[in-house]
Amino acid sequence: MDAISLDATIAITALSRRTWWRRISQGTINRVSDDERGRAMLSWAEVVSHICLPMEPDDLGFILRADAGQADAQNDIGQLFSIAGKHESALYWLQHAVRQDHPDAMQWLGGCYLRGAGVPKDENLGLMWIAKAASHNHVIAQAQIDALRPKGVKRLPT
Structure with a gap:
Protein backbone atom coordinates (compact mmCIF):
# COMPACT_ATOMS: atom_id res chain seq x y z
CA MET A 1 0.00 0.00 0.00
CA ASP A 2 1.35 3.41 -0.95
CA ALA A 3 1.63 5.90 1.89
CA ILE A 4 2.54 9.57 2.22
CA SER A 5 3.86 11.46 5.23
CA LEU A 6 1.60 13.76 7.18
CA ASP A 7 3.89 16.73 6.49
CA ALA A 8 3.80 16.11 2.74
CA THR A 9 0.02 15.67 2.95
CA ILE A 10 -0.29 19.08 4.57
CA ALA A 11 1.90 20.61 1.85
CA ILE A 12 -0.02 19.15 -1.10
CA THR A 13 -3.52 19.71 0.27
CA ALA A 14 -3.11 23.09 1.99
CA LEU A 15 -5.17 21.67 4.87
CA SER A 16 -3.88 22.14 8.40
CA ARG A 17 -2.16 19.59 10.62
CA ARG A 18 -5.09 19.95 13.00
CA THR A 19 -7.57 19.09 10.22
CA TRP A 20 -5.65 15.94 9.28
CA TRP A 21 -5.29 14.77 12.88
CA ARG A 22 -9.02 15.36 13.41
CA ARG A 23 -9.77 13.23 10.32
CA ILE A 24 -7.44 10.52 11.60
CA SER A 25 -9.07 10.51 15.06
CA GLN A 26 -12.54 10.38 13.48
CA GLY A 27 -11.46 7.44 11.32
CA THR A 28 -12.21 9.17 8.00
CA ILE A 29 -8.52 8.92 7.02
CA ASN A 30 -6.35 5.92 7.85
CA ARG A 31 -3.00 6.34 9.46
CA VAL A 32 -0.67 3.56 8.42
CA SER A 33 2.57 2.44 10.05
CA ASP A 34 5.20 5.12 10.56
CA ASP A 35 8.03 5.00 8.07
CA GLU A 36 11.67 4.18 8.86
CA ARG A 37 12.27 7.86 9.67
CA GLY A 38 9.47 7.82 12.26
CA ARG A 39 7.16 10.02 10.20
CA ALA A 40 3.40 9.69 10.60
CA MET A 41 2.14 8.14 7.37
CA LEU A 42 -1.29 8.23 5.77
CA SER A 43 -2.96 6.13 3.12
CA TRP A 44 -2.07 7.66 -0.26
CA ALA A 45 -5.36 6.50 -1.80
CA GLU A 46 -7.29 8.51 0.80
CA VAL A 47 -5.13 11.63 0.48
CA VAL A 48 -4.88 11.95 -3.30
CA SER A 49 -8.42 13.33 -3.74
CA HIS A 50 -7.58 16.25 -1.43
CA ILE A 51 -4.61 17.62 -3.42
CA CYS A 52 -5.09 21.37 -3.84
CA LEU A 53 -4.60 21.44 -7.62
CA PRO A 54 -5.46 19.19 -10.54
CA MET A 55 -2.65 16.80 -11.36
Missing part, protein backbone atom coordinates in the same frame (compact mmCIF):
# COMPACT_ATOMS: atom_id res chain seq x y z
CA GLU A 56 -1.80 14.40 -14.15
CA PRO A 57 -1.28 10.73 -13.16
CA ASP A 58 2.47 11.04 -13.84
CA ASP A 59 2.70 13.99 -11.45
CA LEU A 60 1.12 11.94 -8.66
CA GLY A 61 4.05 9.53 -8.82
CA PHE A 62 6.44 12.45 -8.46
CA ILE A 63 4.77 13.37 -5.17
CA LEU A 64 5.46 9.93 -3.72
CA ARG A 65 9.07 10.02 -4.95
CA ALA A 66 9.47 13.53 -3.55
CA ASP A 67 8.13 12.41 -0.18
CA ALA A 68 10.59 9.50 -0.26
CA GLY A 69 13.40 12.07 -0.49
CA GLN A 70 14.29 12.25 -4.19
CA ALA A 71 15.63 15.76 -4.78
CA ASP A 72 14.77 15.85 -8.51
CA ALA A 73 11.15 14.94 -7.74
CA GLN A 74 11.02 17.50 -4.91
CA ASN A 75 12.25 20.16 -7.31
CA ASP A 76 9.78 19.16 -10.02
CA ILE A 77 6.80 19.15 -7.65
CA GLY A 78 7.98 22.45 -6.14
CA GLN A 79 8.04 24.01 -9.60
CA LEU A 80 4.62 22.57 -10.43
CA PHE A 81 3.06 24.08 -7.30
CA SER A 82 4.89 27.38 -7.87
CA ILE A 83 3.60 27.70 -11.44
CA ALA A 84 0.09 26.95 -10.15
CA GLY A 85 0.41 29.80 -7.64
CA LYS A 86 0.49 27.46 -4.62
CA HIS A 87 3.58 29.10 -3.20
CA GLU A 88 3.52 27.68 0.33
CA SER A 89 3.29 24.16 -1.08
CA ALA A 90 6.04 24.97 -3.58
CA LEU A 91 8.33 26.23 -0.83
CA TYR A 92 7.92 23.03 1.16
CA TRP A 93 9.27 20.95 -1.74
CA LEU A 94 11.89 23.43 -2.98
CA GLN A 95 13.36 23.75 0.52
CA HIS A 96 13.62 19.96 0.80
CA ALA A 97 15.47 19.83 -2.55
CA VAL A 98 17.73 22.75 -1.57
CA ARG A 99 18.79 20.86 1.57
CA GLN A 100 20.16 18.26 -0.84
CA ASP A 101 22.07 20.93 -2.82
CA HIS A 102 19.76 20.77 -5.84
CA PRO A 103 20.85 23.73 -8.06
CA ASP A 104 17.55 24.09 -9.94
CA ALA A 105 15.65 24.28 -6.65
CA MET A 106 18.13 26.92 -5.42
CA GLN A 107 17.46 29.03 -8.51
CA TRP A 108 13.67 28.68 -8.13
CA LEU A 109 13.85 29.45 -4.40
CA GLY A 110 15.89 32.56 -5.22
CA GLY A 111 13.16 33.63 -7.62
CA CYS A 112 10.55 33.14 -4.90
CA TYR A 113 12.44 35.51 -2.62
CA LEU A 114 12.97 38.06 -5.39
CA ARG A 115 9.23 38.08 -6.21
CA GLY A 116 7.96 37.62 -2.67
CA ALA A 117 6.14 34.46 -3.76
CA GLY A 118 5.12 32.66 -0.55
CA VAL A 119 7.85 34.40 1.43
CA PRO A 120 8.53 38.01 2.31
CA LYS A 121 10.26 39.71 -0.62
CA ASP A 122 13.99 39.72 0.10
CA GLU A 123 16.44 40.61 -2.66
CA ASN A 124 19.46 39.60 -0.58
CA LEU A 125 18.18 36.08 0.05
CA GLY A 126 16.98 35.81 -3.54
CA LEU A 127 20.38 36.74 -4.91
CA MET A 128 22.12 34.49 -2.41
CA TRP A 129 20.15 31.45 -3.59
CA ILE A 130 20.66 32.32 -7.26
CA ALA A 131 24.39 32.82 -6.66
CA LYS A 132 24.56 29.48 -4.87
CA ALA A 133 22.81 27.82 -7.83
CA ALA A 134 25.29 29.54 -10.17
CA SER A 135 28.18 28.18 -8.10
CA HIS A 136 26.73 24.71 -8.78
CA ASN A 137 26.96 25.46 -12.53
CA HIS A 138 23.23 26.15 -13.00
CA VAL A 139 23.20 27.82 -16.45
CA ILE A 140 20.17 30.07 -15.89
CA ALA A 141 21.45 31.22 -12.49
CA GLN A 142 24.86 31.95 -14.03
CA ALA A 143 23.19 34.08 -16.71
CA GLN A 144 21.19 35.91 -14.04
CA ILE A 145 24.35 36.68 -12.06
CA ASP A 146 26.22 37.70 -15.23
CA ALA A 147 23.39 40.12 -16.07
CA LEU A 148 24.03 41.89 -12.77
CA ARG A 149 27.71 42.47 -13.49
CA PRO A 150 28.80 45.88 -14.75
CA LYS A 151 29.55 45.96 -18.49
CA GLY A 152 33.02 44.70 -19.30
CA VAL A 153 33.48 42.69 -16.07
CA LYS A 154 33.91 39.02 -16.96
CA ARG A 155 33.12 36.03 -14.82
CA LEU A 156 36.13 34.10 -13.55
CA PRO A 157 36.52 30.69 -15.16
CA THR A 158 35.35 27.77 -13.03
Whole structure:
Protein backbone atom coordinates (compact mmCIF):
# COMPACT_ATOMS: atom_id res chain seq x y z
CA MET A 1 0.00 0.00 0.00
CA ASP A 2 1.35 3.41 -0.95
CA ALA A 3 1.63 5.90 1.89
CA ILE A 4 2.54 9.57 2.22
CA SER A 5 3.86 11.46 5.23
CA LEU A 6 1.60 13.76 7.18
CA ASP A 7 3.89 16.73 6.49
CA ALA A 8 3.80 16.11 2.74
CA THR A 9 0.02 15.67 2.95
CA ILE A 10 -0.29 19.08 4.57
CA ALA A 11 1.90 20.61 1.85
CA ILE A 12 -0.02 19.15 -1.10
CA THR A 13 -3.52 19.71 0.27
CA ALA A 14 -3.11 23.09 1.99
CA LEU A 15 -5.17 21.67 4.87
CA SER A 16 -3.88 22.14 8.40
CA ARG A 17 -2.16 19.59 10.62
CA ARG A 18 -5.09 19.95 13.00
CA THR A 19 -7.57 19.09 10.22
CA TRP A 20 -5.65 15.94 9.28
CA TRP A 21 -5.29 14.77 12.88
CA ARG A 22 -9.02 15.36 13.41
CA ARG A 23 -9.77 13.23 10.32
CA ILE A 24 -7.44 10.52 11.60
CA SER A 25 -9.07 10.51 15.06
CA GLN A 26 -12.54 10.38 13.48
CA GLY A 27 -11.46 7.44 11.32
CA THR A 28 -12.21 9.17 8.00
CA ILE A 29 -8.52 8.92 7.02
CA ASN A 30 -6.35 5.92 7.85
CA ARG A 31 -3.00 6.34 9.46
CA VAL A 32 -0.67 3.56 8.42
CA SER A 33 2.57 2.44 10.05
CA ASP A 34 5.20 5.12 10.56
CA ASP A 35 8.03 5.00 8.07
CA GLU A 36 11.67 4.18 8.86
CA ARG A 37 12.27 7.86 9.67
CA GLY A 38 9.47 7.82 12.26
CA ARG A 39 7.16 10.02 10.20
CA ALA A 40 3.40 9.69 10.60
CA MET A 41 2.14 8.14 7.37
CA LEU A 42 -1.29 8.23 5.77
CA SER A 43 -2.96 6.13 3.12
CA TRP A 44 -2.07 7.66 -0.26
CA ALA A 45 -5.36 6.50 -1.80
CA GLU A 46 -7.29 8.51 0.80
CA VAL A 47 -5.13 11.63 0.48
CA VAL A 48 -4.88 11.95 -3.30
CA SER A 49 -8.42 13.33 -3.74
CA HIS A 50 -7.58 16.25 -1.43
CA ILE A 51 -4.61 17.62 -3.42
CA CYS A 52 -5.09 21.37 -3.84
CA LEU A 53 -4.60 21.44 -7.62
CA PRO A 54 -5.46 19.19 -10.54
CA MET A 55 -2.65 16.80 -11.36
CA GLU A 56 -1.80 14.40 -14.15
CA PRO A 57 -1.28 10.73 -13.16
CA ASP A 58 2.47 11.04 -13.84
CA ASP A 59 2.70 13.99 -11.45
CA LEU A 60 1.12 11.94 -8.66
CA GLY A 61 4.05 9.53 -8.82
CA PHE A 62 6.44 12.45 -8.46
CA ILE A 63 4.77 13.37 -5.17
CA LEU A 64 5.46 9.93 -3.72
CA ARG A 65 9.07 10.02 -4.95
CA ALA A 66 9.47 13.53 -3.55
CA ASP A 67 8.13 12.41 -0.18
CA ALA A 68 10.59 9.50 -0.26
CA GLY A 69 13.40 12.07 -0.49
CA GLN A 70 14.29 12.25 -4.19
CA ALA A 71 15.63 15.76 -4.78
CA ASP A 72 14.77 15.85 -8.51
CA ALA A 73 11.15 14.94 -7.74
CA GLN A 74 11.02 17.50 -4.91
CA ASN A 75 12.25 20.16 -7.31
CA ASP A 76 9.78 19.16 -10.02
CA ILE A 77 6.80 19.15 -7.65
CA GLY A 78 7.98 22.45 -6.14
CA GLN A 79 8.04 24.01 -9.60
CA LEU A 80 4.62 22.57 -10.43
CA PHE A 81 3.06 24.08 -7.30
CA SER A 82 4.89 27.38 -7.87
CA ILE A 83 3.60 27.70 -11.44
CA ALA A 84 0.09 26.95 -10.15
CA GLY A 85 0.41 29.80 -7.64
CA LYS A 86 0.49 27.46 -4.62
CA HIS A 87 3.58 29.10 -3.20
CA GLU A 88 3.52 27.68 0.33
CA SER A 89 3.29 24.16 -1.08
CA ALA A 90 6.04 24.97 -3.58
CA LEU A 91 8.33 26.23 -0.83
CA TYR A 92 7.92 23.03 1.16
CA TRP A 93 9.27 20.95 -1.74
CA LEU A 94 11.89 23.43 -2.98
CA GLN A 95 13.36 23.75 0.52
CA HIS A 96 13.62 19.96 0.80
CA ALA A 97 15.47 19.83 -2.55
CA VAL A 98 17.73 22.75 -1.57
CA ARG A 99 18.79 20.86 1.57
CA GLN A 100 20.16 18.26 -0.84
CA ASP A 101 22.07 20.93 -2.82
CA HIS A 102 19.76 20.77 -5.84
CA PRO A 103 20.85 23.73 -8.06
CA ASP A 104 17.55 24.09 -9.94
CA ALA A 105 15.65 24.28 -6.65
CA MET A 106 18.13 26.92 -5.42
CA GLN A 107 17.46 29.03 -8.51
CA TRP A 108 13.67 28.68 -8.13
CA LEU A 109 13.85 29.45 -4.40
CA GLY A 110 15.89 32.56 -5.22
CA GLY A 111 13.16 33.63 -7.62
CA CYS A 112 10.55 33.14 -4.90
CA TYR A 113 12.44 35.51 -2.62
CA LEU A 114 12.97 38.06 -5.39
CA ARG A 115 9.23 38.08 -6.21
CA GLY A 116 7.96 37.62 -2.67
CA ALA A 117 6.14 34.46 -3.76
CA GLY A 118 5.12 32.66 -0.55
CA VAL A 119 7.85 34.40 1.43
CA PRO A 120 8.53 38.01 2.31
CA LYS A 121 10.26 39.71 -0.62
CA ASP A 122 13.99 39.72 0.10
CA GLU A 123 16.44 40.61 -2.66
CA ASN A 124 19.46 39.60 -0.58
CA LEU A 125 18.18 36.08 0.05
CA GLY A 126 16.98 35.81 -3.54
CA LEU A 127 20.38 36.74 -4.91
CA MET A 128 22.12 34.49 -2.41
CA TRP A 129 20.15 31.45 -3.59
CA ILE A 130 20.66 32.32 -7.26
CA ALA A 131 24.39 32.82 -6.66
CA LYS A 132 24.56 29.48 -4.87
CA ALA A 133 22.81 27.82 -7.83
CA ALA A 134 25.29 29.54 -10.17
CA SER A 135 28.18 28.18 -8.10
CA HIS A 136 26.73 24.71 -8.78
CA ASN A 137 26.96 25.46 -12.53
CA HIS A 138 23.23 26.15 -13.00
CA VAL A 139 23.20 27.82 -16.45
CA ILE A 140 20.17 30.07 -15.89
CA ALA A 141 21.45 31.22 -12.49
CA GLN A 142 24.86 31.95 -14.03
CA ALA A 143 23.19 34.08 -16.71
CA GLN A 144 21.19 35.91 -14.04
CA ILE A 145 24.35 36.68 -12.06
CA ASP A 146 26.22 37.70 -15.23
CA ALA A 147 23.39 40.12 -16.07
CA LEU A 148 24.03 41.89 -12.77
CA ARG A 149 27.71 42.47 -13.49
CA PRO A 150 28.80 45.88 -14.75
CA LYS A 151 29.55 45.96 -18.49
CA GLY A 152 33.02 44.70 -19.30
CA VAL A 153 33.48 42.69 -16.07
CA LYS A 154 33.91 39.02 -16.96
CA ARG A 155 33.12 36.03 -14.82
CA LEU A 156 36.13 34.10 -13.55
CA PRO A 157 36.52 30.69 -15.16
CA THR A 158 35.35 27.77 -13.03
